[in-house]
Amino acid sequence: MDVVNKKRLAVDMDEVIADAISRFQEWYGRDFQLELTREAMHGKRLVDAVAPEHQAALRAYPSTEGFFRDLPVIKDSQEVLAELAQRYELFITTAAMEFPGSFLDKYNWLQQHFPFISWRNFVFCGDKSILNADYLIDDNAYNFDGFRGEGLLFDAPHNVHETRFRRVHNWREVADILL
């Protein structure tokens, strides 16, 4: 299949291929000796899942050195994206601009865990409506506002009440839809 005929797939990082929630849990446990469970995050922004007096600390985590380093890879994302890379033009599109300290960690993480995706296909942005793609897999529904393609909402605790978009619960489900 010629490259010009391939559809283009854009894929978010945090909570889609990189498990940032586990880092929040790890640091929150370290700082407050409390467990931040996925149940507590159900249907809420992460910051609303903790006590008011802990919110400022939680908000500061992603701007803190090392937050995005060595994040666990979301289950099955490597295998399914390796297959999708054969059938689609694959881009990794992350709203990294919110956390400028994350740029190099995110770049290095992608090179390490997704070596089959060229750096030419990495996009660090803010507003994702700038993306020209056919599909966007993302856990934040607001990223589908103004997006010209079809959004697939990757299931995450904070987005459980979102009903406007097609939901995918895991990478095997993405494979069933797109492969």
Place this chain on the structure above:
Amino acid sequence: MDVVNKKRLAVDMDEVIADAISRFQEWYGRDFQLELTREAMHGKRLVDAVAPEHQAALRAYPSTEGFFRDLPVIKDSQEVLAELAQRYELFITTAAMEFPGSFLDKYNWLQQHFPFISWRNFVFCGDKSILNADYLIDDNAYNFDGFRGEGLLFDAPHNVHETRFRRVHNWREVADILL
């Protein structure tokens, strides 16, 4: 005018709003006591404007600490972009992925010299065909390949022989076309 009715303008950084050539000239002069003139660059890739034995050094410059820091601003770009920001959705779209060491310098440079553009509208990418915009102002014609909008080729020594795209010689000319 409502934001949804605004056309979207994407603008490259190097040789369009940031004068990277002057940094090449500065460092080349420092390292080889030779002047790298714009005449020597006429119609050539920068690397072909120097002696073969100097090419490796020149190639390494953009990956070297500090290369993108404190670059001069291209004439009239601030004033014209401030006006364009009223009429267009304005994005800065730079192929920063080629030089990961440049991320923070580029981010800080934009914040310093173009404070009226939100970080939400910064895009660091590789392949610019991922951009969903109506216009792209860029000095590299290959960035128009697969771009869905109209490319405006910003005049630079290396692109003088390129004839496939509408050429703009300076920011006043951009203003005449887009304002």
